[in-house]
Amino acid sequence: MNKSENSTAVADKLVHPMSDLLRMDRMPHIWCSSCGLGTTLTCFIMAVRESGVDEKKIAVVSGIGCSGRVAGYINLDSFHTTHGRAIPFATGLTLANPELRVVVYSGDGDIVAIGGNHFIHAARRNMDMLVICVNNFTYGMTGGQAGPTTPVTAKATTAPYGCYEYPFNIPYLAIASGATYVARWTALHMRRLKNSIAEALPKKGFRVIEIICPCPTAFARKNRMGTGLDLMKYYHDNSIIKHGADPKEADIQMTGKIIVGKFLDIERPTFRDFLVENVSAQIGRK
Amino acid sequence: MSGDHACAEGGLAAGCSFFAGYPITPSTEIAERMSERLPEVGGIFIQMEDELASMNAILGAAWGGWKSMTCTSGPGFSLMMENLGLGIVLETPTVLVNIQRGGPSTGLPTLPGQADMMQAKWGSHGDYEIIALAPNSPQEIFDLTVRAFNLSEEFRTPVLVMSDESVGHMTEKVVIPPREKLQITPRRYTKKKPGEYLPFDFGEDEIPEMVKAGDGYRIHITGLTHDKRGYPVINAEAQDWMVRHLMRKIQKNKHRIIQIEEINIDDAEVVVVSYGISSRVAHRAMDLAREDGIKAGMLRLITVWPFCEEKIRELAERVKAFVTVEMNMGQIALEVERCACGKAGTFLVPHAGGEVHNPEDIYQVIKEAAK
Numbered sequence: 001m002n003k004s005e006n007s008t009a010v011a012d013k014l015v016h017p018m019s020d021l022l023r024m025d026r027m028p029h030i031w032c033s034s035c036g037l038g039t040t041l042t043c044f045i046m047a048v049r050e051s052g053v054d055e056k057k058i059a060v061v062s063g064i065g066c067s068g069r070v071a072g073y074i075n076l077d078s079f080h081t082t083h084g085r086a087i088p089f090a091t092g093l094t095l096a097n098p099e100l101r102v103v104v105y106s107g108d109g110d111i112v113a114i115g116g117n118h119f120i121h122a123a124r125r126n127m128d129m130l131v132i133c134v135n136n137f138t139y140g141m142t143g144g145q146a147g148p149t150t151p152v153t154a155k156a157t158t159a160p161y162g163c164y165e166y167p168f169n170i171p172y173l174a175i176a177s178g179a180t181y182v183a184r185w186t187a188l189h190m191r192r193l194k195n196s197i198a199e200a201l202p203k204k205g206f207r208v209i210e211i212i213c214p215c216p217t218a219f220a221r222k223n224r225m226g227t228g229l230d231l232m233k234y235y236h237d238n239s240i241i242k243h244g245a246d247p248k249e250a251d252i253q254m255t256g257k258i259i260v261g262k263f264l265d266i267e268r269p270t271f272r273d274f275l276v277e278n279v280s281a282q283i284g285r286k
Numbered sequence: 287m288s289g290d291h292a293c294a295e296g297g298l299a300a301g302c303s304f305f306a307g308y309p310i311t312p313s314t315e316i317a318e319r320m321s322e323r324l325p326e327v328g329g330i331f332i333q334m335e336d337e338l339a340s341m342n343a344i345l346g347a348a349w350g351g352w353k354s355m356t357c358t359s360g361p362g363f364s365l366m367m368e369n370l371g372l373g374i375v376l377e378t379p380t381v382l383v384n385i386q387r388g389g390p391s392t393g394l395p396t397l398p399g400q401a402d403m404m405q406a407k408w409g410s411h412g413d414y415e416i417i418a419l420a421p422n423s424p425q426e427i428f429d430l431t432v433r434a435f436n437l438s439e440e441f442r443t444p445v446l447v448m449s450d451e452s453v454g455h456m457t458e459k460v461v462i463p464p465r466e467k468l469q470i471t472p473r474r475y476t477k478k479k480p481g482e483y484l485p486f487d488f489g490e491d492e493i494p495e496m497v498k499a500g501d502g503y504r505i506h507i508t509g510l511t512h513d514k515r516g517y518p519v520i521n522a523e524a525q526d527w528m529v530r531h532l533m534r535k536i537q538k539n540k541h542r543i544i545q546i547e548e549i550n551i552d553d554a555e556v557v558v559v560s561y562g563i564s565s566r567v568a569h570r571a572m573d574l575a576r577e578d579g580i581k582a583g584m585l586r587l588i589t590v591w592p593f594c595e596e597k598i599r600e601l602a603e604r605v606k607a608f609v610t611v612e613m614n615m616g617q618i619a620l621e622v623e624r625c626a627c628g629k630a631g632t633f634l635v636p637h638a639g640g641e642v643h644n645p646e647d648i649y650q651v652i653k654e655a656a657k
Contacts, residue, residue: 023506023517025517026517056500056501056502056504057500059499059500061346071506071508072506072508072517072518075504076504077499077500077503077504077505078504078505078506078507079346079349079499079506079507079508080506080507080508080509080510080518081342081345081369081372081509082342082368082369082371082372082509084338085338085339085342085368085369085372087339088306088334088338088339088340088342088343088346089342089343089345089346090346091306091332091334091339091342091343091346092304092306092342092343092344092345092346092347092348092349092350092354093346093347093349093350093499094346094350095304095330095332095343095346095347095350096304096330096346096347096348096349096350096351096352096354097350097351097498097499097500099500100350100499100500117335117336117339118335118338118339121334121335121339271332275325275330279325280325283325283326
């Protein structure tokens with residue numbers, strides 16, 4: 001056996017240690033080289049395993065976009081819905097079967113632009129679901145258009161002179177709308193992100209984890225920010241871990257610090273709690 | 287009981303345990319009734335933030351293992367079109383009720399219309415086949431809501447109940463049969479084991495079996511064009527396979543879906559074609575024509591989609607003309623014209639909506655058609 005045949009044979013035997021949680025028959029994935037989405041997915045499947053939650057009872061719901069493709073790669077019950085509508089689909093799913101741990105895994109454009117209304121209302125209701133919102137500041141799948149998270153002055157294919165809109169601050173939006181667990185990490189913070197997902201997954205109520213993620217092909221290229229690795233270095237140098245930080249201070253600018261950490265972790269009755277306690281009690285009295 | 291309330295009761299009788307909706311006249315009373323009744327039977331009512339969310343929530347609930355429905359009207363029906371398409375592509379059993387009002391846009395919120403019939407057929411983008419039923423009384427909206435649930439389970443697809451404001455707000459006697467007398471189609475869950483089951487695999491009848499989330503099947507379901515595993519495949523071949531299957535599933539089985547009522551058809555020279563509230567007025571016009579010695583008959587469409595093509599073709603061979611009566615400017619009339627193939631005359635009694643036809647106007651057209 002010559003050297004190249006040998007290396008091919010080795011490669012054939014190389015199996016991802018958590019391949020049972022991935023749909024290996026769908027690999028290779030569509031994500032670009034040095035995109036952060038693969039890292040976030042690795043953190044997610046590690047967290048699933050660590051959390052001890054029954055994997056049969058986890059359902060992942062995605063919308064549309066690069067992040068929306070997660071549902072197609074994860075070997076759990078998974079639903080790839082329409083653009084922006086993962087949260088209302090997940091609402092029906094979680095209400096029909098309270099045993100399910102429902103995870104919405106999608107992008108910033110999907111969740112806070114076209115799906116923004118669903119996001120705030122599901123938070124208001126404290127609906128049982130974990131929302132993992134991968135924020136790469138752009139619409140990657142369609143080639144790098146500006147969106148509701150694009151920082152002011154950032155360039156995009158639909159903002160050639162620089163973005164002239166204020167972006168959403170997702171943790172602030174989530175908390176103001178009623179979420180009960182809110183954290184932000186970057187794709188660099190693998191261990192902390194994994195721990196955060198593992199912590200939030202078994203909880204009740206509306207939980208949000210924002211993941212700041214490099215998009216080397218669209219966002220970074222348009223803004224001359226380098227490769228995914230350069231962005232990871234940027235996160236390394238500019239992230240400040242500040243648990244319990246005031247979310248008002250967590251705005252993300254084109255340059256400057258990125259506040260990460262767990263902003264909020266509280267308990268309040270969920271939609272189902274109210275339903276069971278209030279409505280059932282009244283019907284019982286009838 | 288009002289038509290809207292009868293519709294809600296039909297849903298409950300069929301086993302609906304999840305309702306998601308958004309208030310909109312004249313369908314709101316269905317939601318109100320559901321909000322009161324569902325908790326009594328262990329179900330869940332949720333008022334969503336809009337109709338986009340409502341349609342998605344009922345799809346999610348269906349995959350969670352429940353029978354689900356929503357109702358809407360006018361602009362709400364337009365908003366539901368996006369995810370009606372998702373329901374069709376995911377082959378999800380659920381029921382959408384449209385209590386039609388006058389359009390376009392905000393139109394006539396409190397008054398009837400039947401101008402969403404083509405939207406029911408073509409409203410979501412892409413090619414597909416749909417099932418739509420058109421009740422003409424509170425009793426029939428009860429019966430057809432039950433049937434809509436049964437058809438949605440039988441064919442694993444969303445089913446539309448296309449009613450109108452007149453029927454929705456009309457109060458008439460409604461008989462709700464005892465549970466044991468109702469025929470209820472259960473969900474067709476697969477007996478296959480995880481690993482063997484494919485969510486879009488089907489046999490001769492084109493209808494795939496169902497599972498629900500949380501049962502260990504680790505399904506993947508996508509609104510993208512997909513193969514029988516549910517995996518996205520982005521090419522013309524997969525598109526051809528999937529779209530033809532979605533069409534065939536309804537077309538091949540239309541003999542099991544189509545319901546029509548024939549009145550005085552045997553010797554008829556002029557056949558009035560109508561559905562929903564208009565059919566009740568058209569019936570009166572047909573009686574007037576008969577009194578006048580005109581051999582008029584009526585074909586009432588209880589199932590509007592899929593359309594009863596064969597029936598129209600067969601009648602076109604022997605009748606003089608068709609007179610289509612509908613509260614729009616001519617929608618189902620186009621289908622009648624297409625199927626009549628020029629072999630019989632085709633007349634339309636249009637009405638822009640807001641009130642039912644005057645039977646006299648219909649009678650005049652029947653007279654004209656009989657000449």
